[in-house]
Structures are given as C-alpha cells and as structure tokens.
Amino acid sequence: MTRDKHHKHHDSALKVNQGVEQPESVSKSAVDRYKKISRQLFLPEEYFRGIINGDRTMLSRAITLIESTNKNHQEIAQEVIEKCLPLSGRSLRIGITGVPGVGKSTFIEALGKKLTSSGHQLAVLAIDPSSSRTKGSILGDKTRMEALATDKNAFIRPSPSAGSLGGVARKTRESIILCEAAGFDVIFVETVGVGQSETAVNAMVDFFLLLMLPGAGDELQGIKRGIMEMADAIFINKADGDNLKKAQRAKTEYQNALHLYPPTESGWVPKVGTCSAMTHEGIEEVWDTIKQYESLTKSNGFFEQKRQEQKLMLMFDAIDQKLKNDFYLNKTMKAALDAVREEVLSDKISSYVAAQRLVALYYGEKKR
Amino acid sequence: MTRDKHHKHHDSALKVNQGVEQPESVSKSAVDRYKKISRQLFLPEEYFRGIINGDRTMLSRAITLIESTNKNHQEIAQEVIEKCLPLSGRSLRIGITGVPGVGKSTFIEALGKKLTSSGHQLAVLAIDPSSSRTKGSILGDKTRMEALATDKNAFIRPSPSAGSLGGVARKTRESIILCEAAGFDVIFVETVGVGQSETAVNAMVDFFLLLMLPGAGDELQGIKRGIMEMADAIFINKADGDNLKKAQRAKTEYQNALHLYPPTESGWVPKVGTCSAMTHEGIEEVWDTIKQYESLTKSNGFFEQKRQEQKLMLMFDAIDQKLKNDFYLNKTMKAALDAVREEVLSDKISSYVAAQRLVALYYGEKKR
Numbered sequence: 001m002t003r004d005k006h007h008k009h010h011d012s013a014l015k016v017n018q019g020v021e022q023p024e025s026v027s028k029s030a031v032d033r034y035k036k037i038s039r040q041l042f043l044p045e046e047y048f049r050g051i052i053n054g055d056r057t058m059l060s061r062a063i064t065l066i067e068s069t070n071k072n073h074q075e076i077a078q079e080v081i082e083k084c085l086p087l088s089g090r091s092l093r094i095g096i097t098g099v100p101g102v103g104k105s106t107f108i109e110a111l112g113k114k115l116t117s118s119g120h121q122l123a124v125l126a127i128d129p130s131s132s133r134t135k136g137s138i139l140g141d142k143t144r145m146e147a148l149a150t151d152k153n154a155f156i157r158p159s160p161s162a163g164s165l166g167g168v169a170r171k172t173r174e175s176i177i178l179c180e181a182a183g184f185d186v187i188f189v190e191t192v193g194v195g196q197s198e199t200a201v202n203a204m205v206d207f208f209l210l211l212m213l214p215g216a217g218d219e220l221q222g223i224k225r226g227i228m229e230m231a232d233a234i235f236i237n238k239a240d241g242d243n244l245k246k247a248q249r250a251k252t253e254y255q256n257a258l259h260l261y262p263p264t265e266s267g268w269v270p271k272v273g274t275c276s277a278m279t280h281e282g283i284e285e286v287w288d289t290i291k292q293y294e295s296l297t298k299s300n301g302f303f304e305q306k307r308q309e310q311k312l313m314l315m316f317d318a319i320d321q322k323l324k325n326d327f328y329l330n331k332t333m334k335a336a337l338d339a340v341r342e343e344v345l346s347d348k349i350s351s352y353v354a355a356q357r358l359v360a361l362y363y364g365e366k367k368r
Numbered sequence: 369m370t371r372d373k374h375h376k377h378h379d380s381a382l383k384v385n386q387g388v389e390q391p392e393s394v395s396k397s398a399v400d401r402y403k404k405i406s407r408q409l410f411l412p413e414e415y416f417r418g419i420i421n422g423d424r425t426m427l428s429r430a431i432t433l434i435e436s437t438n439k440n441h442q443e444i445a446q447e448v449i450e451k452c453l454p455l456s457g458r459s460l461r462i463g464i465t466g467v468p469g470v471g472k473s474t475f476i477e478a479l480g481k482k483l484t485s486s487g488h489q490l491a492v493l494a495i496d497p498s499s500s501r502t503k504g505s506i507l508g509d510k511t512r513m514e515a516l517a518t519d520k521n522a523f524i525r526p527s528p529s530a531g532s533l534g535g536v537a538r539k540t541r542e543s544i545i546l547c548e549a550a551g552f553d554v555i556f557v558e559t560v561g562v563g564q565s566e567t568a569v570n571a572m573v574d575f576f577l578l579l580m581l582p583g584a585g586d587e588l589q590g591i592k593r594g595i596m597e598m599a600d601a602i603f604i605n606k607a608d609g610d611n612l613k614k615a616q617r618a619k620t621e622y623q624n625a626l627h628l629y630p631p632t633e634s635g636w637v638p639k640v641g642t643c644s645a646m647t648h649e650g651i652e653e654v655w656d657t658i659k660q661y662e663s664l665t666k667s668n669g670f671f672e673q674k675r676q677e678q679k680l681m682l683m684f685d686a687i688d689q690k691l692k693n694d695f696y697l698n699k700t701m702k703a704a705l706d707a708v709r710e711e712v713l714s715d716k717i718s719s720y721v722a723a724q725r726l727v728a729l730y731y732g733e734k735k736r
Contacts, residue, residue, distance in 0.1 A: 078721065085715045170720055177718070226594055228628070257625040260596070311712050311719050318723030323691045326727075344679050347453045350545070351679050352538055353446065355686030359694075366734050 044079035051084065051182045056155060059182050063175050067160040081174050084181035089307070091123075091180045092294060095201040097191045097227065098211030103237045105144035106277035107211060108188060112145070114283055115186055116153035123184040124148070127172050127197045128159035155184065166321050169200035173314065176204065202230050203310055203317070206303060207290050210234045212254070214247040228254075229261060232270055233289050239274035239282065247274045266302040268293055332365050333358065412447035419452065419550045424523060427550050431543050435528040449542050452549035457675070459491075459548045460662060463569040465559045465595065466579030471605045473512035474645035475579060476556060480513070482651055483554055484521035491552040492516070495540050495565045496527035523552065534689050537568035541682065544572065570598050571678055571685070574671060575658055578602045580622070582614040596622075597629060600638055601657050607642035607650065615642045634670040636661055700733050701726065 042050075042061070050058025065077040098104055108124060115122050124145070148154045160171040176187055189205055191197040202208050210231035228234070234254050239247030254272045264270070271289045275282025297303035327333055340354045410418075410429070418426025433445040466472055476492060483490050492513070516522045528539040544555055557573055559565040570576050578599035596602070602622050607615030623640045632638070639657045643650025665671035695701055708722045 081718055082721075085718060088715060174718065174720070226597060229594060253624060253628060256621060257628055260621065260625055308713055312709065314719035315708075315712055315723050318720050319695065319727055320688070320692055322723060322727045323695060324688055327687065327691060340683075341680065344683055345676055347456060350449055350453060350542065351682035352542070352686050353450075354683050355690060359687055359690045363734065366731065 041073075041076065044076055044083065047076070047080045048083040048181075051080075051178055052087065054183060056182075059155070059178060060157075062178055063157060066171050066174050066178070077174070081177055084177050087181040088177040089180060091176075091185045091187050092207070092290070093176065093187045093189065093205040094290060095189050095191065095198075095205035095208045096211065097198050097201065097209070098237070099213070100192065102211045102213050103277050104190060104211060107237055107275075107283075108190065109145040109148045110277040110280055110283050111286060112148045112154055112188070113151065114280075114287065116148070116151050120153065120186050121184045122148075122154045122186045122188065123176075123179040123182075124154065124156045124188045124190065125172050125175055125179070126157070126159040126190040127165075127168055127201055128192055155179065155182075165196055165200055166317075169197070169204070170318070173204045198227050198230060203313055206297075206306065207232045207293055209286070209290075211237045212250065214238055214243040214250050228257070232268060232293055233286070234258075234270065234272045235282065235286055236272075236274045237277055240276035240279050250274075266293075266297050266306075267300060268296055268302075327359075327362055330362065330365060333362055336361055409441075409444065412444055412451065415444070415448045416451040416549075419448070419546055420455065422551060424550075427523070427546060428525070430546055431525060434539050434542050434546070445542070449545055452545050455549040456545040457548060459544075459553045459555050460575070460658070461544065461555045461557065461573040462658060463557050463559065463566075463573035463576045464579065465566050465569065465577070466605070467581070468560065470579045470581050471645050472558060472579060475605055475643075475651075476558065477513040477516045478645040478648055478651050479654060480516045480522055480556070481519065482648075482655065484516070484519050488521065488554050489552045490516075490522045490554045490556065491544075491547040491550075492522065492524045492556045492558065493540050493543055493547070494525070494527040494558040495533075495536055495569055496560055523547065523550075533564055533568055534685070537565075537572070538686070541572045566595050566598060571681055574665075574674065575600045575661055577654070577658075579605045580618065582606055582611040582618050596625070600636060600661055601654070602626075602638065602640045603650065603654055604640075604642045605645055608644035608647050618642075634661075634665050634674075635668060636664055636670075695727075695730055698730065698733060701730055704729055 040061075042058075047058055047062040047065075051062060062077065062080050065073045065080070068074065068077070096104060096108065112122050112124065145156060149156055157175065160168050160175075172189060176189070179187055187205075189201050191201050198208075208230050210227060210233070212234055214236055236247045236250045236254075251272050251274050258270050258272065273282055273285050273289065275286060277283070294303065297306070328337075336358055340349070340358060343349050344351055344354045408429075410426075415426055415430040415433075419430060430445065430448050433441045433448070436442065436445070464472060464476065480490050480492065513524060517524055525543065528536050528543075540557060544557070547555055555573075557569050559569050566576075576598050578595060578601070580602055582604055604615045604618045604622075619640050619642050626638050626640065641650055641653050641657065643654060645651070662671065665674070696705075704726055708717070708726060711717050712719055712722045
C-alpha cells in the first residue's frame with residue numbers, strides 16, 4: 001500500500017535512523033503473515049476508515065493495538081494515531097477522580113446518561129496503573145455502569161493494564177485522539193484518586209472534577225495532598241437522605257478552604273457543589289458548571305492555551321522520562337547506583353558528587 | 369601536600385575519568401599561583417581547620433568558594449565539603465518562608481535572638497534565585513537583622529546569587545554542611561514564598577515553617593498552591609494591635625483547612641499559631657512547636673528516615689537535572705526542538721513521537 005498523503009510531513013521532520021523504531025508503512029504481506037499467527041489485524045487505513053465511519057468495533061480494536069506491547073502492533077497503532085491526529089481535539093475532556101467508595105461509577109453513569117440522551121457522544125476512559133490483565137481494573141467496569149455500557153451513544157473502555165504510569169497515561173492520551181476522530185464530543189477520563197494518576201490526567205484534560213464523600217472532616221478520605229488544588233470543581237456525592245446535612249457542611253468547609261488559595265490562571269473560581277448520583281439531584285449542576293468553565297475559558301483564550309501547553313508538556317515529559325529510564329534501566333548504572341547509595345547515606349560523598357560521577361560513568365557507557 | 373586521610377574512600381568509589389572534573393588534591397604551587405591573581409586562597413585543609421575551630425572568617429571564605437563559578441574555586445570547595453561531610457548533620461534545620469511583607473526578617477531576628485541567648489549557635493542562610501551580584505537579595509539582609517548580625521553566636525549569609533534554582537539550592541545545601549561542621553546547632557533557611565524555592569528548601573530541612581499575614585481571607589497573599597501542605601507549622605505574624613482579632617480568625621480558618629488533609633507520614637499534626645515578631649508574643653510558642661516536632665520524629669524514627677531520603681532525593685534530582693540540562697543545552701537539540709515544536713502544536717505529529725525522535729537524535733549526537 002502506498003504511503004498515505006498524511007505522511008507528507010515526515011519529509012520536513014527530523015531524519016532519524018539511529019536504532020529507534022519509527023512508524024513505517026506496514027506492507028500487506030506483513031499483515032497477512034501476522035493474521036495467521038495473531039488475532040485479526042488490519043491495515044492502518046482500514047482502522048482509520050472504520051474509526052471515522054463510526055465503527056465501534058474497529059475503534060476498540062485500534063485501542064487494543066495501542067495498549068499492546070507487541071512491536072508490530074505498536075507500528076500499526078502509531079500509523080493509525082497519525083491519521084487520526086488532524087481530526088482530534090474536537091471534544092470536551094473531563095477528568096473525574098475520587099477515592100474508591102465515593103461512587104464514581106454511579107456518578108459517571110448518571111451524568112453520562114444525561115449527556116447521551118441530549119445528543120452527545122460520550123467516551124469513558126480510565127487510568128489505573130494498578131490494573132492487571134488478569135484482575136482487570138476497578139475503573140471503567142462496565143458491570144457497574146450497565147445502562148451506559150448498553151447505550152449506543154456511549155463507549156466505555158477499561159484502563160490499559162499495568163506498565164508504568166507514564167506508559168498507561170500515554171496509551172490513554174492516544175486513545176483520546178482516536179475517540180475524538182471517531183466523533184465523541186465528550187470524553188471522561190477516570191482515575192482512582194489515591195495514586196499519582198491525577199497529575200497525569202490533569203495534563204490531558206480540559207476540566208478536572210473531584211468527587212468527595214459527605215464526611216468532610218474525616219481526614220481518612222485519603223485524597224492526596226495537592227489534588228484538591230488541581231480541581232476545577234469539587235462535588236460532594238451521596239448528598240441524600242441522612243447525609244444531606246453532612247454534605248452541606250462539607251460543601252461549606254471546602255468552599256472556605258478553596259477561598260484561601262490564590263486565583264487561578266484561567267480566571268475560573270473553582271466551584272463546590274453537592275449531588276446524588278442515586279437521586280440525580282445536582283447532576284444537572286455538574287454539567288452546568290463544566291459548561292460555564294468551557295464558556296469562560298474559550299472566550300478568554302485559556303482553553304486553547306492550556307491545550308497547547310499540554311501538548312508541549314507531554315512532549316517534554318516524554319523526553320525526560322526516556323532520558324531517565326535509559327539511565328536507570330542501564331545494567332551498569334544499576335550496579336553503580338547500588339554501590340554509591342551506601343556512601344551517600346553514610347556521608348562519605350555528597351549527593352552531588354555522587355550524581356556527577358554516575359552521569360559521567362553513564363556517558364562513557366553510551367559512547368561504547 | 370599529601371592527600372588527607374579523609375580521601376581514603378575515593379579508592380572504593382567509582383573510577384571515573386571520562387571528561388568530568390573531579391575534586392583533586394590541590395598542590396601548594398597551584399594555590400600560590402592563584403594567590404597572585406585572585407583574592408586570597410587557602411588550602412582545603414586550612415579552610416577545614418578554620419571552620420572546625422570556630423573561625424567565622426574562614427567559614428565565610430569557604431562558602432564564597434562554594435558560590436563561585438570559578439573552576440579552581442570549585443575544586444577547593446569540593447575538597448572542603450568532603451572533609452566537613454563526616455562532621456555534618458548535627459543541627460536542626462528549619463525552612464522559613466512567607467511572602468515579602470510578612471515580616472520574615474523581624475521574625476528571624478526575634479526567634480534568632482531567643483536562641484542565641486539560650487546557648488544556641490545559629491546560622492541563617494537563604495535561597496533566592498532572583499538575587500544578583502549587584503542588587504543583592506531581599507533575603508538574609510543583615511541591615512534588617514542588625515541585632516542578629518552583630519551577635520557573636522549567629523552567622524548570617526545572604527543567598528548565593530543567580531544561576532539556576534538547582535544551582536542555588538545546591539550551594540545552600542553544601543553551605544549547611546560547612547555550618548554544621550563549624551558547630552552551628554540550629555540552621556534557618558529562608559525563602560521568598562512566591563517561587564519554586566520552597567520545594568527545594570523542603571528537600572533540605574527537617575522542619576518547614578510558613579509565616580502568613582493576618583488577612584487570611586485575602587487570596588492576594590500570593591502563596592503558591594502546594595506550599596500550605598508542605599508546612600509543619602503555620603504562624604500568623606503581626607498578630608498585635610488592631611490585627612489581633614484578624615489574626616485569630618485567620619488561625620481558625622487555616623486550622624480548618626489543614627484539618628481536611630490526610631494525615632502526615634510523620635504522625636505530626638501541623639500546628640497553626642499566631643505571633644508578633646514585634647512584641648515577641650508567640651515566639652516562644654514557635655520554638656516549642658519545633659521542639660515538639662523534633663521530639664516526636666526523633667522518637668518514631670521519622671527524623672532520620674527523612675534525612676536519609678533527602679540525601680538520596682538530592683542525588684536523584686541532581687542526576688535528572690544533569691541528564692536534562694545536557695539534552696536541552698545541546699546546540700543541535702535546541703534547533704531540533706524548535707523545528708519540532710510547531711509540528712506538535714499543529715497536530716502534525718504526536719507529543720510522544722516527537723519525543724522519541726528527539727531523544728534518538730540526541731543519542732546519535734552523543735556517540736560522536
């Protein structure tokens with residue numbers, strides 16, 4: 001298959017050949033070979049056509065390729081992403097987090113159904129680095145969002161499994177590109193709220209929503225420090241029945257706490273509200289809040305500015321991660337680090353001198 | 369001059385010769401040469417002897433060497449640090465931050481005088497990456513701490529000037545080592561409270577104190593998000609006269625806000641108090657709080673654990689910084705980054721593919 005016109009830009013980009021796999025055009029014979037030994041594989045163009053024509057099965061297959069660690073799958077995946085890239089961006093990306101037990105699934109289902117029944121196409125993705133191939137993930141669990149799982153205007157995808165947080169975050173980010181090319185205009189990215197995932201999610205969404213339980217005074221909610229400040233809105237869930245008064249009190253406490261922070265760059269004042277995913281009380285308010293944020297930040301330019309910054313940030317983070325991983329995963333460096341660790345801890349050499357020596361050793365290694 | 373016995377450990381450390389300056393023993397003739405063309409220079413052993421014998425002038429000279437960008441000064445400095453390292457660690461390191469105007473100088477003087485008059489030896493250092501050789505720094509300004517500047521039990525040092533935050537932080541960290549070898553048992557490290565310095569300071573102190581103004585509801589206090597959560601104690605300064613009630617209200621607000629956070633790893637509950645550096649009200653309470661923290665964390669092992677973690681963290685940070693700086697300061701990479709930036713922003717290539725290509729190009733460069 002000849003190279004698609006989407007590949008023209010390759011000529012103007014860097015010429016890089018030094019030992020790193022780059023997405024190449026995949027020949028039909030190569031695909032045929034793989035078809036025999038693995039699950040069904042298609043050509044990049046076929047995935048792309050399927051995605052933009054609303055074929056959910058092709059979309060799922062393409063995302064599975066993204067999540068695969070198989071090198072050939074990765075090559076195909078990168079080509080599909082490349083084709084989808086010019087068609088990405090046309091959605092509202094919302095990060096949703098909260099500790100286990102706060103009712104994320106019920107909430108996502110309630111808000112999700114509201115959106116799908118008013119004309120939106122909703123994709124629900126998740127980032128959970130603790131998920132595994134065998135055990136799965138507690139997020140994006142279709143059994144807990146049954147009404148949404150069977151909704152033709154919704155698409156739910158569990159978290160990519162295992163690997164590093166950086167790896168999982170990248171795969172989710174790339175899945176967003178595909179979903180947007182597929183026409184989804186609202187994308188939820190769910191995280192657990194007790195790990196490092198929130199920072200990763202915040203770097204790829206437009207709006208960050210934090211769900212809290214009504215027992216606000218209870219420090220055991222376990223939300224990591226720093227996450228509260230990331231939130232564009234905090235909603236106290238399960239504000240129903242006996243918990244209504246508690247939820248109201250919690251709302252006041254969080255409003256006071258947020259009041260102590262400096263103004264945000266966007267000019268947006270983080271909102272605190274209450275809701276009940278069960279009774280659906282306040283769900284409308286959540287969406288109104290998100291739309292208000294969108295309206296403000298699109299009119300003052302912050303929305304687009306943030307997206308541009310995120311693209312560069314993701315690139316810089318990926319560079320930094322690669323430089324570090326190559327260093328720390330290097331066999332010689334691992335051994336050297338272990339040797340030097342004791343000396344630093346027992347004050348035989350300073351942290352800085354240790355670092356200098358290790359990096360110098362590494363550069364010597366790289367020259368070989 | 370033969371190598372000092374403190375250098376024995378070099379034989380067990382890494383053998384590194386690949387193009388990086390390592391502290392070497394400085395010959396007497398080299399020093400004599402430099403004496404002719406620069407300010408007075410001494411041998412590492414002479415600085416060391418002076419420092420441990422309480423010679424403040426030698427301590428100052430040694431810190432000046434640490435701050436110098438001159439390669440030969442650096443060599444001597446590193447040897448002095450190496451000698452001091454086994455004698456370091458025997459102090460309480462306290463980070464003090466707050467916006468300009470909160471009264472840090474008056475506060476440091478009030479608390480400082482209390483300490484020096486009760487038998488302590490106090491060193492006051494500062495981290496202010498915005499300081500310059502000509503303009504100096506707003507921190508560690510001796511004219512604003514006159515009583516302390518003339519106190520024979522105190523030693524005040526303005527921030528190292530300019531350079532990166534990482535560079536300034538390193539120099540301050542190394543100065544701490546010298547001050548501890550010199551016998552100072554309490555060390556203040558002051559920062560401005562509006563930059564990135566706080567994270568750097570938090571990584572090198574035992575206790576982090578945040579000073580706030582009484583007008584707590586005023587978001588314009590300008591304290592960066594995240595700093596409040598770092599604090600082991602928050603003291604509302606200028607709690608005197610007409611501001612007394614305001615200060616009390618602020619104290620309650622911050623106590624409520626801190627209450628919403630998860631428990632700290634140390635088991636310490638961050639304290640909120642009020643004080644007046646002018647009337648000296650509450651200054652005693654500040655010191656009591658710090659001593660309580662010390663007592664708790666030394667008995668449960670957290671104090672030592674934190675110090676060990678900091679040593680390693682500083683090493684890893686220095687490694688990461690070096691890997692990144694060498695990449696981003698590389699001429700070829702700078703040009704390549706500029707070329708690729710536009711393509712990423714206009715969705716021609718994904719952030720990740722851009723990163724992969726750049727790093728591959730870089731490794732090709734390094735092999736030359």
